[in-house]
Structures are given as C-alpha cells and as structure tokens.
Amino acid sequence: MMVEKEDLALSLSLNFFHKPHPLNLISSSDRNSHTCRNEDGRFLRGFDVNRLPSTVIEHEEEEETGVSSPNSTVSSVSGKRSEREDHDVDNRGNISDDEDAETARKKLRLSKNQSAILEETFKQHNTLNPKQKLALAKQLGLRPRQVEVWFQNRRARTKLKQTEVDCEVLKRCCENLTDENRRLHKEVQELRALKLSPQFYMQMTPPTTLTMCPSCERVGVPSNGVDAISQAHPRAVHMGPWASAAPPAHRMFDVFRQ
C-alpha cells in the first residue's frame, strides 16, 4: 500500500528558499556549515554538507513531466537546517528566482525515480555515512538533509512494520498456548474423573511414577531412575499415578493474565 503510493509519487519542481525561522536563528545547520564527518566519523572543517553541490544544476525532471501535482509549485519554508542551506536552491539544485514570502512549511513529494533509488540504497544499507549521503543527494538532486530525513523516516517505517509482525507472531503464539492449555485442562479433568472410578482405577497399572515437589507443586517424570525434581528438591514426595499432574487451574491461566 505504502510502496504503491510511493510509486505513484509525483514529480515536483519545488523551490526551497525561505525566510529564517524566527525561533531558530541559530540552527544546527549552522553547525553543518562548518564541520562534517568523513567516513570514519572524524570531522572535516570548512565544508557544508547541506550545501548542494554546485554541479547539481542540470535538470532531470523530463523523466516525469506531466505528472506534477497541481500543488507542487510550493516552497519548503521551515526547518532549522533548511532555513539557511536551502536558500535560493530548489530540490533540483536550481537557483530560485522567486523570493517567496510565505513562512508556512511546505513539503515536496519525491519523484518516482528518486523514491526508487532511495529504496534501492536503503536495501543495501539502512544508514548512510556522510560521504554516501552527499553522493546520493547529488545523484538525486536533493539536499543531503532531505536524504538524511528520508532514511530516518524509512528506518522508522521499517521498525514499525517489524513491530507489527512481531506483535502478530506473539498473538498467534498466545492463541496456540491458550488452546494447548485448554486441551491439557480438559485432559486433567478427564483423568480426575477416571480416578473417581474405583473399578477402572484398580485395573490400571501406573503408567509411570510421578514425583511432586511440595514446594513448587511440579510433577516430574523420572528418566533413568532419577528425575530432575528429586534431584532439585530433596523433599519431593512420590505421588500415586493419578495425582494431579497439572497445576491448579488458577495457576495455569496466570500466564495469560495481563
């Protein structure tokens, strides 16, 4: 659904100039203008990672002309980082000749091609180092900040999706355990009913020797003569074959109480 929508993303030629936000006169982007990290995470001086490379001037919108949204000729306005580095530069890296006085935040819609490339890159690595970010931004004709934000949102979407999957798995697991618990509970009731039938009881030979620990009320089945409960609990007492092997019902369902 989301992917389909992304595939339908329209090509836009948006302007990215704007006025500085009054509340963000000193922005994090100002820091970006002075330093950035190299691949090793070390800082490089005198390079603005959010300043679109001057080489990103050529247009590439021809691929999607004709599908632009009627609302697409808007400008990106707000944002700490973008307030400076985006000045007079649109999302294709073109110098804008239109000084928009609007202060409202406007959003662009990434083109189909841009989304596809971003997705492809995300498949390879879901985080980008500064060098990769710059290269990708240059390739797409976007600001590095846009690429960065896209990856942040993409990681968030991935995580959300994974959470939903995990939730579904746990839900199914819970349902299975509930069914199993119900089945065992029923089996215990049937066994207890048999215990109350003396004739049947006397004819039966114990299928096994059960050991119950008085402290934890667990029943263990011995193997090779020594069962685990006897070892762990010296006070464990041997029970008759029809002793209650299952914990009390109220305990059995404790697991599922929330």
Add this chain to the structure above:
DNA sequence: TAGATATCTTCGTTTACTTCA
C-alpha cells in the same frame, strides 16, 4: 580530565499533501 562543541541517532510530533467516500 572536564567541558564545549558538533553530529549522529531514535522517538514523538507536526504539517502538507493525497485519496476516497
């Protein structure tokens, strides 16, 4: 070594935009 600075990330939220009834 401690503090300042810069950048990254995640998380939660806001907002522009799209879709659909």
Add this chain to the structure above:
DNA sequence: CTTGAAGTAAACGAAGATATC
C-alpha cells in the same frame, strides 16, 4: 464538482550517545 475525514510521507524538535578539540 466540492468537501471533509483519514491516511501517508516529509519535516521538525528534543534528548541521548558519541567523538573531537
């Protein structure tokens, strides 16, 4: 055709972690 609700994606801001100077 218009409109409003709901959904989605781009963008923002805060906070924490980390690295460098």
